[in-house]
Amino acid sequence: MILKKIWRFYYEGFRDMTPRGKKLWLIIFIKLFVMFAVLKYFFFPDILKTNFKNDQERIQHIEKELIITNAKN
């Protein structure tokens, strides 16, 4: 019953939305699409998750970065 009420509340809210409101929702969807489907997917991989299989490998990588690569001097 409560779930039905909540559903109706949102349904009617979106249904009766002004054209401006609809335009704003369109902007939100386009923005989220660009962010997640384009930028995140093609340009922003999680380096540590993508390049290493497990935490042990990640620890070794950070160890190398902090102790060797950046501390050559």
Place this chain on the structure above:
Amino acid sequence: MEHINWGLVDWSRAQFALTALYHWIFVPLTLGLSFMLAIMESIYVKTGDEKWLKIEKFWLKLFGINFAIGVATGIILEFEFGTNWSNYSWFVGDIFGAPLAIEGIMAFFMESTFVAIMFFGWNKISKKAHLWATWLTAIGTNLSALWILTANAWMQNPVGMKFNPDTMRNEMYDFWEVLFNPVGVNKFIHTITSAYTYSALFVIAVSAYLILKNKNKAYAKYSMLVAAVFGFVSIIATITTGDGSAKQVAKYQPMKLAAMEGLYQGQKGAPLITIGTPTVRNNKNLIESMNDDIRGNNQMEVRVKGIEIPYGLSYLAFSDPDAFVPGVKDLVEGNAEEGIPSYQERIKNGKIAIAALSDYKKLKKEGNEEEALKKLDIFKQHYKDFGYGYFDDDNINELIPPVALTFLSFHAMVALGGWFLLFFVLIYFAIMKNNIDKKKWLLRLGVIGLPLGLLAQEMGWITAEAGRQPWVIQDIMPSMVAVSHIETYNVIITFALFFIVFTGLLIAEIKIMTTEIKKGFNN
């Protein structure tokens, strides 16, 4: 330090700065306008006067536009953590993860639920229930800011954490110490009250525009009155916590304070520069010196000339007019009399810490637990200077933030803050005397107040973030170590993409907003 790809470091920093600055165009308006909406709606519920409902709905519409355009723009920053700042992300892991996770859950549940009720709930729920939703939206959005600022404050003053050399990351041992970090408490109140100030300036600017256009004058004046009072209280809180922030900076980030004031040589009874410009050797102009400054070439020679308040800086920093305030030179070269170690000493300590960590890892792998623990002890003793170990004696300038940029940002922010205090008083009295329509100059200043408010917001961020360079975690991790080793051109491409996306969003916001503002309260 030839192995450091400065192009990559600088582009990664520039990209983060660009996205943070753009994100911050939208956020302060959401933070402050949500509370002003709650105040206006409270007046409506209390008085039952329909004009307040009309006023409420007009500002709610503008709030909605800003909320829709700005929502989720901060997620970009999290993408950058994983790609551009992977060393940093791993290193800080748990400490950054917990506040951000709470923020994510809280923002999702509180904002999405109560914002929907704010917009869809008119005539469907009681007036009081709707008012509750408006107040809870305001509280929810501001609590979201709390967690982000807590994480940021930890980077400025890392407390409540312990570095685990076995996992190579920091682990939280005291959540409350992280939450009640003195830097964080001040930063949170200072940031949100400055956002309220900006929102008040926004309401005044729009109202002033409508009065100048002879449109909905009565509604505009009521809105202005709420904004002037809200803005006045907010700017007082901003100035008060700004003073607190300066004291925290003096204690935990003395180099940032020296850069903010362009203080080259420390002194007892240090004066506060009110108006001044940084100058450098070879009589270079300001732009040339700022360019040099950013890359660490000229800072050692930066001095500031200007009008001073005697003893002002010592009092501001330590509540004591005779206190010693260290300058850039004291911090770099050390000052035995004042017990300040030189950067050379700190670099030496940092290198000992890095070597001890390396030895600990090797001995642990060999199974030599006893010797490993001895090395761990040495590491712990020198850990507070860990980040200095990545620098060299001949690159000490890299440890100094861009002085000219920090100085100018700080002073622009302070000057604008002072002006806003006076401005809110002028607006208040003009409305109370009912002669604001005749004061065209004040109304025009009201419209100009909006870009000035935004400028002050961004200058505040530049002071806080440029002033702490080169550190991403104060004294522990410099930005050059935090950055991922990816191709520089990738960062340049995504920098350009972000610039296009965010500029597009900003144009959309301005366009939709101005269309709705021109329609006024009648629509």
